[in-house]
Amino acid sequence: MALKITVIGTGYLGATHAAAMAELGFEVLGLDVVPEKIEMLQRGEVPMYEPGLEELLRKHVAGIEGASGRLRFTMDFAEAGAFGDVHFVCVNTPQKHGEYACDMTYVDSAFASLAPHVRSGALVVGKSTVPVGSADRLARLLPDGVELAWNPEFLREGLAVNDTLHPDRIVVGVRSERAEKLLREVYATPVAEGSPFVVTDFPTAELVKTSANSFLATKISFINAMAEVCEAADGDVVKLAEALGYDDRIGKKFLRAGIGFGGGCLPKDIRAFMARAGELGADQALTFLREVDSINMRRRGHMVELAREAVGGGSFLGKRVAVLGAAFKPDSDDVRDSPALNVAGQIHLQGGQVTVYDPKGMANARRLFPTLGYADSAEEAVRGADVVLHLTEWREFRELDVDALGEVVGRRVILDGRNALDPVVWRAAGWTYRAMGRPGA
Template sequence: MRLTVIGTGYVGAVHAACMADIGHQVLGVDIDPARIAALTAGRTPFFERGLAGMIKRTVDTGRLRFTTSTAEAARFATTHFVCVGTPPQPGSDAADLRYVEAAVAGLAAHLPGGGDEAVIVVGKSTVPVGTAQRLAGRLGTAADVAWNPEFLREGCAVQDTMRPERIVAGVPTERAEARLREVYAPLTAVGAPFIVTDPATAELVKLASNSFLATKVSFINAMAEICDATGADVLTLAEAMGADPRIGPGSLAPGLGFGGSCLPKDIRAFAARAEELGLGESVAFLRQVDEINTRQRRRTVELAERLVGGSFAGRRVAVLGAAFKPGSDDVRDSPALAVAEAVRVRGAQVRVHDPEAADHARAVHPLLQFAPDVTKTCDRADVVLHLTEWPQYRELDPAALACVVRTPAIVDARHTLDPKAWRAAGWRLCAPGRPRLD
């Protein structure tokens, strides 16, 4: 089957490569010639596990090609996936749909009139509910507009596409449903659930899912604050809560909170859209979810400041992690970098390490220092902040690292270090929501 993928950023590049890998002929489209040249050469513009090899493999087989020409895309296929970004509008939390609208308008200018096969435009971008209906009104009879939201976790995007927990098809017509069933037949054949609904519900599924996940994360972090005040243990609390099948353990991981390009942006855009609909009170709790999440960064800074005697002035602070999550080089709205920058502003000399995201982090925060390995990062540090839960940080030898730092004190803001091992090596270890371990 022949498909186009318009937009070759994070979602588009993954979708294009995976669709080619399951056997389709795919043409990726982007307005950035440098990106198209890199992808054609088999290089990815960002780090995502397994993606570079898949792109190179499918490009080599000829099933995946890239172009800057929307006209070529319109000639190539009758099924077009729109995967462009929807950042916040300048000065607003509402989603900026200019890239979605430009992609659809550019495609519409080249769509053939009539033809033997119906044209289907399939949105994968995260958009406010009602977007598909508005785009369908603009396209008229030139194409059906369906919505097929993505549910990708950065660092696991290839796996999430190839073994999806669900495929949601928001379709306006039976022929659009049939087309999407054909696209995803190789995945549904091995058990992927295929949920059919209308486009508005499909748009809402992504926003509602992200909002619910964000609520769980902020809820357990709010409980961590209660634990700090009472001496209770938030990890045991989360384990006991998660044992209830009505609640489940997923996203009940306390710590520094969520970041990245999806959850913060999406819950704010969802709240903004609800306000446009006159239903702001219905999702007013999302503003509090957002505030709780932001507060975790301030609390981590304050905890670290107490460990160095109440002031960062003249102190050396080592930061382990810059990406917003492990398995990614994405630093957009990274809690780790927000904490590192706040510590620097308070007078500390901050040195950061990240196995993948250092270059991106340096471009965003040029006043922070970066080191190529953990030992150099922690050299003569007064406190170490563990802020992104990369697996290699869990494997550090606390006894060896104690010989490098000036003061063996660490804030485990991600709750993944073994407190007994670190205490045994002489470290003073603190973690939000847990009894003091020193």
């Protein structure tokens, strides 16, 4: 008999996982405690922008014409418990207010609500990013006859559907052959396609995601530190990164200097990792992550200073500043801890008249920073601006008509906070182009 799968929590991770499990042929029941979210998903709509996700949902949600009907949604834990053979817990683990540590409230609540209803013989699988040691504690909350496994997620926003259906690795922390067998059955299709299947204990599985994010954050902050040195030495960090990238021990990915990383994962995950290491008495092992975090946050302030220099070096008062980008990365509408909005907000607080444009993140940006100005196009955003800041590397911004933009801007000055634009093209059109870690001319 085919396995039946539930997905507890239908946010970014859960909605993607539920749709992907249906695509792999399973009967899936998604559960959330937010009525508005469930209503949207039942219509085949998603509360966030993620390329391909809405189309995948509409392919499988029951009640939609032409859909497979393999995917349904509920708010009832009793229904979920009776339905599922394998329960994936996909709820959020934000950073605690005023602390570095991870807030486990949603995970604990999900386990507490599911435990009384889960059937004997079922497997509960954690996918949330949690502090190491959490799985061992959570396993004790489940009734006899119900096992726990840990299966961290490695989704990249903007590529989440492909990352779920064709993962670059599948990591499972298990305590029995039966749990491993069930997860091999769940992931049989991607494993058959060649996705590595790594079997570990609980602590190792929990550590993989935070370790991976810490490594990526370190690589990004390293090249940004080199950008600071390049500015002091009049070097070119883009050429430096190119030369480094040819070393296959280093690789070229994540070596683009700019205003740093943001979003709902890397910043809070490295901080939670530091906090947990301290609790375990291993805080010295991760002291380097404090500098990684510091370098990252410093880049935002540096962009504000570059913008101040560009408008005359004094005050932002009376100056018009255009910001291209609001999402923390392209192909997403996620503005959590967005470097672009952080820079825009700092300039606004210092008296600048800031206008923001982003292809997908406008609604979320308005909710988070309602006092900023917003425009419906890049051209409208830069109209009359004293300086233009490119802060999210959308393809749309790389393909802008620089001549047309030059006709409406106040001054042809562009600061490339992502080192993603072609300086030759912009300078040929009469723009003053400057990027972090690169010579000014």
